[in-house]
Amino acid sequence: MTLLKFPWLTEDPFDPGAPEKSLAQRVREEVMRMILFGEIHQGERLSEPEISKRLGVSRVPVREALRSLEPTGLVTTKLNSGVFVRKVTPDEMRELYEMRALLDAHAVRMSCELPDAERLPLIAKLKEQMEAMDAAEKAGNTLLYYQENLAFHWETIKVCRNRKFMETYQLITQQLHLCRATNLSDGKSRSASYQEHQALFNAIGQQDTVAAEQAAYNHANRALKRLVNPA
Incomplete structure (x- = not known):
């Protein structure tokens, strides 16, 4: 039996210590x-x-x-x-992605504005996630890519240190799980997703808040388009 590691879905995001599962x-x-x-x-x-x-x-x-x-x-x-x-309707999907774009944009802006003592460890962690996503994308491993994708975003969400913000993001992400993983099963979609994460990573590394926010909006909007109008 496969044991998954999906942030927001299988663990309490506010409790890093997880007991052995029943x-x-x-x-x-x-x-x-x-x-x-x-x-x-x-x-x-x-x-x-x-x-x-x-x-x-x-x-x-x-x-x-x-x-x-x-x-x-x-x-x-x-x-x-x-x-x-549960079935996710196209209108619901659009609304969820609009909310996700707003939350992700805020999170990456906060990440850019961190003092170096906090931002540099974040960059190191995001780099690890990018390397893992790259390896998974090249190997065609959708499960691993998806897990690292989720973990990448969660690192920026944690920066906000706002429990209500995190709970809202958790709820939206859970509702989007139904369509996101299936979409990433396509190699072309995974490749596009990786490039969008690279833009986010670069902007945070350069402390470019404008570019980071725009990259977050672009990522969410393009992900929605890939779901609604798959190539």
């Missing part, structure tokens, strides 16, 4: 992976017996895992019908 938590993360990468489609019912058989576990941890998924924004429960993968 079977139900591991089932939860595997179901997330199945949803995020299109093995279970939007609008599809999550069948306890099928998931139980596929993962080789009893239905008890599966039931617990499905109950715990609803707050992530990935699923919805319908009375007397069961748990379904």
